[in-house]
Amino acid sequence: MNIQSIIKLSLICFAFGNLSAQNPWPKTTETAKPWTRWWWMGNAVDEKGLDKQLTTLNKAGFGGVEIVPIYGAKGFESKYINYLSPEWMKMLQLTTYKAKNLNMGVDMSVGTGWPIGGPQVDEQDAATKMIVQTYTISAGENFSDKIILKDEKQKNLKIIKLDIVTAYNEKNEAVVLTDKVSSDGSLNWKPTSGKWTIYAVFVGKTLQKVKRAAPGGEGYTLDHFSNTATADYFKTFDKAFGNSNYGIRSFFNDSYEVYNADWTADFKNEFKKRRGYDLSPYIKYLVSDELNEIAGRVKSDYRETLSELILNNFTDNFTKWAHSKNSKNTNQAHGSSGNLLDLYAAVDIPESETFGSTKFDIQGLRRNLEDINTKEVPDINMLKFASSAANITGKPLISNESFTWLTEHFKTSWSQVKPEAEQIFLSGINHIFYHGTTYTPADVQFPGWLFYASTNFVPENSLWPNIKGLNSYIERIQSVLQSGKSDNEILMYWPVYDQWANPKGKDMAFKIHNIEKWLHPTVFYENLEKLGKSGYSLDMISDKMIGEAKFENQNIQVSENGGSYKVLIIPQLNYFSESTLKNILNLAQNGASIIFQNEPKDVPGNFEVEKRRKELQSLWTQIPFQQNGNLKSASFGKGKIVLSSDVEKGLEFLKIEREKLTNTGLKFIRRKFDGGKYYYIVNHTSKEINQNIPLNFVGKQVTLMNPENGDYGIAQTQNNSVKIQLKSGESLIVKASETADNSVAKWKYVEKTEAPIVLNQPWQLSFKEGGPELPKPRKLTKLQPWTNFTEDAQTQSFSGTGVYTTTFSLKKNKADDFVLKFDKLYESAKVIINGQDAGIVWCLPFEINVGKYLKKGKNTIQIEVSNLMANRIRYMDQNKIQWRNYHEINFVNIDYKPFDASNWKVQPSGLDGEIQLIPVHYSK
Structure with a gap:
């Protein structure tokens, strides 16, 4: 090997890390880097533009793109390309070819806009709903009306089917009359006594069309409950793709937002097959608002049937189809009426979604109420539905559509993105997709094409020069969170039957936008919150998963590649399946530990209720509970069953240890790898943490790893605790290993700092790039934002990069390092010292270590x-410069009102307050 080859190999090793025995960071991959949803507006893409934007994304640290075609920009109609047309497939092939050369991945949506549908969805395969009409008839009357559909919107449809006709008298006695109605709607039945109300159920269509569709993707929304409709839908993709997958890693399906779809053509037969009885005599209880027990039981069975239909007929078939193309699939289950855990588990990459802004206690974090949607707050426990399903079933990747409507347009800084990303990671998700990036042709002026609900991760964003700081941070964390396996020790059952038994309404959609109705009020959620804050790590489990679980190697395990769990918790509930209880007792018989928060009260559903109720009670009475302090416990076979209203007391009784580090307010997630465990630890408190924190596992050596800059070193440990120094807003990876590597240097703990050197001398301010015009350079007697110069209109309208430059003299100093600390930074900065790139400052606390770039005597610093x-957007709106001109929704603000920035206040821009150079001494 010649010297050039050796140098080249050394550079590769340096770039990728992990190839050296000393470097603890896992090898980075394309999936470790963040991906972004890539909006193709009107599919108006071309080879040159695709090449340019993929190259730009690659340089910024993106690992892949997810293509979602949507509506187009006005004036570009001649460049639109029809979805899945030969020309579109050519653009797709160019994309995947270029991406492969850049070591990037490509996913694509199986539809345009959302929810999926399109021109291939005919009336028969379109989303379906039940339409109910009622009639009255008394004894001796001739029924002169016709039982025909009266809905004017449905009259043009060719497929109209009368599905169920049932009559009820005052005593609620039912007579099924479906076969008594002739083809013209005449009823061939007369009651002999009493007054009757007739319920007629027609198979209708929601008539919903694909929302935000791209050219060639317009049409009806799909009937997700129909096996035939799903098969028909994917035939169009088979035709377009042939035997190839065109380089697509994963086919993506967006959140289920199919409104009023509560039926399918074969529902009646499917219900009888799955629930064991005919729904026809009970149709009144399903469609009326009677709040009684039978209504709740019938609706529970109806909702469970819908859940099974979307799982079996859509999700499972979607997965099989993707695999037939040698690709994976990605699915957002939320929004549907199905059991979210089972739906997430049925795909290769379960995907959740965050929407809105979280309130964090981080010092200095900006969260202006006028710039956020206060009704939408991301919830870590909602995110855990996706990660739980993946952890239990052994899916290595869990993705998230991230940062939708994080703040008002054009006001999101990377420092605001960071804690939201951290919360996503703390939920167990490890594969972030930014929402999002819009393809823009090269000849479109600032701000380029934009999507109305996205945080603008676009090259036209004036913050783009420093996005590599955010992307590198996410890449390092995801490289760890994609390594090994989840290390959660607790399973908690989701009592979905308590939700399904609600006698109100009909179908029940589990949306991220209504968790205050179906999730927050439950004891289940209360347990999730309490246990998480106490330091327990858990995943949620469904009835189906419990049925597949085994007790092996002293743990509960559902899948061979999935997580292993020490205990299963059944939270307080009313309805519990006798078959699930039987499965749980089998687990206990073999050695599992189970905690019940209360005795299950009843069985769900309306089939053979008394028989099943007795079976549930009989199974429960088999447990030989004895009072044990303030709880009851029983040995059951080789296992233990605990009954305790206080779940934490039950966990203590079973000697399940919590991670006490949460006492400090720190948050964590833990993963295990061969030879140790990773802890990802985040300080979202307002205080600095500088102390030893306890860990349940420290092994023989603990390495600290800083995801912000890649630094690492051996930690100080003492009595199963690790010394941690984390300022408000900071995070760390803790790698606890069963073996020691003496070649790794010690972690640099700050022992003391000296009085700061304040850089309060004059500064030169110039402008490097941006618009609409570069303001004139100026000399500053004191550091201040460029927006302070209100007399200069250019400074008020400028978005881009301003360069602050000064020189200072540094006397000989024995400090081990220097920290450059910003008082106020609007919004991110690249630091150059003595001509050397010292790094990016983009998140709180706004500071960076710069000691190695400083020298004795004169130093020059550029920020x-x-x-x-x-x-700049404010300026454009004030001057009525046209920049938003799209079909469909065009452009809206965070409250979905027409967007107008003309009345905005000028956002402070640049540096403010003091910049300090702090001498630092590390402990020896």
Whole structure:
């Protein structure tokens, strides 16, 4: 090997890390890097533009793109390309070819806009609903009306089917009359006594069309409950793709937002097959608002049937189809009426979604109420539905559609994105998709094409020069969270039957937008919150998963590649399946530990209720509970069963240890690998943590790893605790190993700091890039934002990069390092010292270690500050410069009102307050 080859190999090893025995960071991959949803507006893409944007994304640290075609920009209609047409497939092939050369991945949506549907969905395969009409008839009357559909919107449809006709008298006695109605709607039946109400159920259509569809993707929304409709839908993709997958890693399906779809053509037969009885005599209880026990039981069975239909007829078939193309599939289950855990588990990459802004206690984190949607707050426990399903069934990747409507347009800084990303990671998700990036042709002026609900991860964003700071941070964390396996020790059952038994309404959609109705009020959620804050790690489990679980190697395990769990918790509930209880007792018989928060009260559903109720009670009475302090416990076979209203007391009784580090307010998630465990630890408190924190596992050696800059070193440990120094907003990876590597250097703990050197001398301010025009350079007697100069209109409208430059003299100093600390930074900065790139400052606390770039005597420092897009957009709206001109929704603000930035205040931009250079001494 020649010297050039050796140098080249050394550079590769340096770039990728992990190839050296000393470097603890896992090898980075395309999936470890963040991906982004890539909107193709009107499919108006071309080879040159695709090449340019993929190259730009690659340089910024993106690992892949997810193509979602949507509506187009006005004036570009001649460049639109029909979805799945030969020309579109050519653009797709160019994309995947270029991406492969850049070591990037490509996913694509199996539809345009959302929810899926399109021109291939005919009336028969379109989303279906039940339409109910009622009639009255008394004894001796001739029924002169016709039982025919009266809905004007449905009259043009060719497929109209009368599905169920049932009459009820005052005593609620039912007579099924479906076969008594002739083809013209005449009823061939007369009651002999009493007054009767007739319920007629027609198979109708929701008539919903694909929302935000792209050219060639317009049409009806799919009937997700129909096996035939799903098969028909994917035939169009078979035709377009042939035997190839065109380089697509994973086919993606967006959140289920199919409104009023509560039936399918074969529902009546499917219900009888799955629930064991005919729904026809009970149709009144399903469609009326009677709040009684029978209504709740019938509706529970109806909702369970819908759940099984979307799982079996859509989700399972979607997975099989993707596999037939040698690709994976990605699915957002939320929004549907199905059991979310089972739906997430049925695909290769379960995907959740965050929407809105979270309130964190991080010092200095900006969260202006006028710039956020206060009704939508991401919830870590909602995210855990996806990660739980993946962890239990052994799916290595769990993705998230991230940062939708994080703040008002053009006002999101990377420092605001970071804690939201951290919360996503703390939920167990390890594969973030930014929402999102819009393809823009090269000749479209600032701000380029934009999607109305996205945080703008676009090259036109004035913050783009420093996005590599955010992307590198996410890449390092995801490289760890995609390694090994989840290390959660607790399973908690989701009592979905308590939800399904609600006698109100008909179908029940489990949306991220209504968790205050179906999730927050439950004891289940209360347990999730309490246990998480106490330091327990858990996943949620469904009835189906419990049925597949085994007790092996002293743990509960559902899948061979999935997680292993020490205990199963059944939270307080009313309805519990006798078959699930039987499965749980079998687990206990073989050695599993189970905690019940209360005795199950009843069986769900309306089939053979008394028989099943007795079976449930009989199974329960087999457990030989004895009072044990303030709880009851029983040995059951080789296992233990605990009955305790206080779940934590039950966990203590079973000697399940919590991670006490949460006492400090720190948050964590834990993963295991061969030879040790990773802890990802985040400080979202307002205080600095500088102390030893206990860990349940420290092994023989603990390595600390800083995901912000890649630094690492051996930690100080003492009595199963690790010394941690984390400022408000910071995070760390803790790698606890069963073996020691003496070649790794010690972690640099700050022992003391000296009085700061305040850089309060004059500064030169110039402008590097941005618009609408570069403001004139100026000399500053004191550091301040460029927006302070209100007399200069250019500073008020400028979005881009301003460069602050000064020189200072440094006397000989024995400090081990220097920290450059910003008082206020709007919004991110690249630091250059003595001509050397010292790094990016983009998140709180706004500081960076710069000691190795400083020298004795004169030093020159340049701080290239990039601000928000907001001021330039404000200027454009004030001057009525056209920049939003789209079909469909065009452009809206965070409250979905027409967007107008003309009345915005000027957003502060640049540096403010003091910049300090702090001498630091590390402990020896």
